[in-house]
Amino acid sequence: MTLAVRDTQLRELMDDPACDLSRLNATLRRFAVVNRLVSGWGAVYRSRVAPYLRGLGRPARVLDLGCGGGDVIARLAALARRDGLAAEWLGVDPDERAVSVATRYAGSGIRFEATDSGTLRSRGDRFDLVLSNHVLHHLDPAAFAAFRDDSLALVQGPSGGVVLHGDIARGHLAYGLYAVGITPLAPGSFLRTDGLRSIRRSYTAPELAAALGPGWRVEQPAPFRVLAVAEARHA
Numbered sequence: 001m002t003l004a005v006r007d008t009q010l011r012e013l014m015d016d017p018a019c020d021l022s023r024l025n026a027t028l029r030r031f032a033v034v035n036r037l038v039s040g041w042g043a044v045y046r047s048r049v050a051p052y053l054r055g056l057g058r059p060a061r062v063l064d065l066g067c068g069g070g071d072v073i074a075r076l077a078a079l080a081r082r083d084g085l086a087a088e089w090l091g092v093d094p095d096e097r098a099v100s101v102a103t104r105y106a107g108s109g110i111r112f113e114a115t116d117s118g119t120l121r122s123r124g125d126r127f128d129l130v131l132s133n134h135v136l137h138h139l140d141p142a143a144f145a146a147f148r149d150d151s152l153a154l155v156q157g158p159s160g161g162v163v164l165h166g167d168i169a170r171g172h173l174a175y176g177l178y179a180v181g182i183t184p185l186a187p188g189s190f191l192r193t194d195g196l197r198s199i200r201r202s203y204t205a206p207e208l209a210a211a212l213g214p215g216w217r218v219e220q221p222a223p224f225r226v227l228a229v230a231e232a233r234h235a
């Protein structure tokens, strides 16, 4: 096994529409723990999300594209509420199985909807902040390009906006630590197989910058993480 190049042939078990529902639900629910430990959104909230929301001076509209089990947007909403930052939070995912798990977090300004980035874009929805977690590495080149362009179009409102796509940075240390660390959480879920496949499908920071192209920056906000950032200017 080599991690020198992305393994784009690998398919994650949870991406199979016919996968075992109880294992899928366990996977989606336990993402809350895994994301809390590895996804680095606490650091991104402090360095980017909170200052941006504070600077807007009005309630923001925030969108989580590919929200899965909904834990990332729920955590960001809780942090913002603690800091007195008003916002409307929408999590979307085209997979209805994910949305039905995510709805446990609905309420207190958080909504979920079974839809995708292209549909939101074509119906003219606009947001101040669009984010995603662990979506980019799932996508084939055509879906990646559409997702990138949709996310940017979704912040092209009159006051501009920011896009933040967080993902894993591929590497041997991340792979080895995940293989060991996931052991207590893995039984009855896809977390072990899909997590390791995710790392093998993921980008390094230079690869992601090349795939995204002009207008995007790729940062490394935490160990084993990449964060793609784009800013739409005020009209």
Ligand SMILES: C[S@@+](CC[C@H](N)C(=O)[O-])C[C@H]1O[C@@H](n2cnc3c(N)ncnc32)[C@H](O)[C@@H]1O
Pocket (backbone or CB within 6 Å): 031, 035, 065, 066, 067, 068, 069, 070, 072, 092, 093, 094, 095, 098, 115, 116, 117, 118, 132, 133, 134, 135, 138, 147
């Ligand atoms: C691995 S899951 C990540 C779930 C969640 N964000 C997390 O970090 O736990 C990737 C999700 O992206 C969703 N997705 C794929 N293409 C999308 C699109 N164009 N718009 C919105 N969601 C999309 C998939 O349905 C899938 O649930």
